[in-house]
Amino acid sequence: MSSSNAAPLKPVKSTGLHIGDAAPGVAKVDPIIIADNVTRQFGGLKAVDVEHLEIPRNAITALIGPNGAGKTTLFNLLTGFDKPDTGTWVFDGKQLNGVPAFKVARMGQVRTFQLTKALGLLTVLENMKLGSQKQKGEGIFASLIKPLWNKQEEEIEERALDILARFKLDTKKDDFAASLSGGQRKLLEMARALMSQPKLVMLDEPMAGVNPALTQSLLEHILDLKVQGMSVLFVEHDMQMVRHIADWVVVMAEGRVVAEGPPEDVMQNPAVIDAYLGSHQDVDLGVVTGRIAGEITSEVEDLLEEIDAETGVEHEIEQPPVVAPEKDEDSK
Amino acid sequence: MDWGSILSNTASWLISPETIAYALAALGLAVHFGYGGLLNFGMAAFMALGAYGYAISILTFGLPWWAGIIVGCLASVVFALILGIPTLRLRADYLAITTIAAAEIVRLLFTTQVFDSVTNSADGLGNYHAGFRAANPFPEGTYGFGPWTYNENGWWVRIFGICLLAVAALLVWLLMRSPWGRVLKGIREDEDAVRALGKNVFAYKMQALMVGGVFGALGGVVFALPSAVVPSVYVTSLTFFIWTILLLGGAATVFGPLLGAVIFWVIMGFLSNVLPALASSGFLPFMSTTQAATLRYILVGLALMLIVIFRPQGILGNKKELTFVK
Incomplete structure (x- = not known):
């Protein structure tokens, strides 16, 4: 994992993303997601209650907040894995509420999961190939005739090996994904998401349970996504990481967006310190x-x-x- | 004890129509469970639909025998749709509960007096063999050697069944090496992850349910070809025999179900001959010959438990790739 001698990528922060003051629900110059009145209730608990939220394009946006703030629920709603009680949202100019999860992914908005979902009894390479979109061989009748999909399969394999090499998983391509370590599975899940050539990558706690050495390489991969022209939205608890790579931070607490802004400003915001870090974060x-x-x-x-x-x-x-x-x- | 006749009777099970029929159904179940992770406990219903579809098409509607087979397959596709639409969106356990109930419903519909004119209720259907036997390419006579000596009809059923089985196995192999099979195996592992990659999980599960169901129906047809269609055959224990075969051979394999069916029937055939013989020669005290013959079902149950505990991947399976309990 640590064979890379290259100096850690110096993050280039995107600035000037918003219009007007950085307040909850502020308009963005070029939003990729615009959500309005999204609510989701679990029994008596309003898990998500977002009035207005815009996610900037070609930037890394962090979604932070204490446990139970509704971050993952919002993720599930935006990706079609859960149905909201109310609300509409637009992804890349297309209405997305009520669209099933697989169609959301096809439109270019892919996600990873908090509890990593590597497909354990498929090999690493098969995991990767599965991520590719519009495969001819995935139709039940076409699948029977290999010449119809063989060429595409070779292209997919080439691309998969290329991405695996970038994530330093190429030596493991024939191993079952179940044999990978927790951190490697996180890498595989991210690499697999990239196979679909997404516009927006949504990462649910990409750093949870990953050792520090791997964290650095994961960070570089996330920064690299932006360099390649993708937008990133991620949920994270590690403040250091948020400060380091995020261009924009959205803070949630009790289902609402309580603050937004560039990371340096948000960390100073008393509402954030209170809601998220607690008011005595410097005290041992x-x-x-x-x-x-x-x-x-x-x-x-x-x-x-x-x-x-x-x-x-x-x-x-x-x-x-x-x-x-x-x-x-x-x-x- | 007449060991000669016991062994001869046992050997004849190697290519019996029952063995072929069970192998086909187990292959269907391999598509459902081994590759797709669908817990189908209603294989008996798919087989019943195949058998009744075949018999009723010929007897009531006067269709040719090959059209009867197609009708049987179509009936199982429709059944898969009815089962799948409400349950495939839910977790795997719901499909298990629904299929076991639906299979009983199907059997009871064939047993009830209400449709007596078509299904002949509990007595079942017979005498639909004329068309199939007329298509027999073998001239009249007795062929074969040793325990495998049959007349032209016996051979025609067996060879036709083996051809169906070969085509089905080839189809499964072709499907599972393709990207389609890859998606299906991905769904077995974690359907949410596959959904997040832009695959229509519901459609894949439905297709798998239909493909496996058609193999089950073909199994039912082969089962019905030499004899008759009797509703009391298609009970839940039939489903569990198929499961035993699948797990014995290896769930996520193409040849596992075939090998499993052969082993299962050869052992069953052996026990059904040897146990009564043992009882009548006094080796099994406290037991009549009839009781001894039933003892084999207890042994099958025991075998199923031992497989699941000690060799969950089956004989041909790769332990890393599939275990029964995850």
Whole structure:
């Protein structure tokens, strides 16, 4: 995996994507998706409630937010894997609500899944070939006559090997996908999505469970997508990565879009810090609870005061409560 | 004990019409389950539709024998549509529940008195052989050697059945090496992933259900060719015999169902001869000869369990490619 000696790609940030102030629902210069009034209710819970959202074209957009913010649900809705209660959205000038998932993919909007869906008992190469669109041999009658699809099959194989080489999976082409590591499966899923030559690639937590060495190469692949003229929308929890590669950040909380903007600005936004990072993201909680010896900074004192005020319990910083570990043992 | 007759009776099962019929149905099930991941527990209904389609076309509508076969296949395609439209959009388990119920419905429709004039209800249909036998290219006489000695009609049924089986196996092989087969195997693994790649998963599952169903219907036809069509044959246990054959041979293979059918019937034939013989010579105390003959079904159940536990990929299967329990 680490055989590449090339210096990490310096991300070139796209700017000037929006028109007017960067507020939730701001218009984009060249949107690839325009969504309006998208809602999805699960029982009493409104999982997604997006009034207006535009995703910029040929840019990398990050969708962030705490767990349960509705990011994946929004993904499922936009890709046709789930049906919204209300709402309309347009992808690349085409109305997309109510269109089944496979047609969405055919229009050039492909997705990956949070829980990787490598087709385990197909080989890596078969996985790749499956991603290619408009295959003649996929019709039941044409499939019986090999000369009809043989040439196309060879072209597809060539393209698949090319992409596999870029993702450094070419040596594994004949292995079953089930034998790949978790990170390699993520790479395979992304590579497979590229086989369909999409316009918009939607990645649901591409970095989840991937080791740091592979993270770097995944990041480069995502940046490379933009270089090749694709748009990217991804869900991610790793702030470092969002800062590093995203051109635009959309923040969701409780189903709504609470903030949008370039990553540097969004990270400063108090609404975001509150909703996503918590208001004390700089404080080491280990120090606060006393499990780890550390400098008691003014922020730690502030936080402790806040906790005391909320719980009404007095804490001595020097003698931290030792209730928690005991309770832990009890519960075992 | 007369070992000579026991072994001779056993050997005759090697190319019996039953063996060929079960192999065809198991091949259909391989398309459904082995390649497509569709849990079809209603293979008996597809076979019944093939057999009744054939017999009724000839007896009631006076069609030629080959048209009867086509009608049987069309009936199974229609049945696949009726089954598939409501269930294929749902998870695999729903298809399993629906097919097992639908197969019983089909059998009961053929058994009921209401359609007695066409189906002859529980007594079943017979005497539709004239057309098929008239097309027999073999001159009258007895051919073969040892346990495989049959008259011209016996050979005609067997050779016709083997030809059908060969064509069906060739079709499955052609389909599964193609991009169509690749999509189908992808659906077996994870249909959402395949959907996300722009494939119409529902259409592929429906096509697979139809193709496998037609093979099942052809199995039913071959089963009906030499004898009669009796509704009590097409019970749920028939479906599970087909499943046993499929899992024995290897679910995601072309030749597995063929090998499975041969092994299954040879063992069944052997047990049906040897167990009563053992009982009558006193080797199986507490058991009458009739009880001993039924013992083989218990052994089949036991065998099915052992296969699933110890060799889920079957005899010919690749353990990496398909295991029964994922």
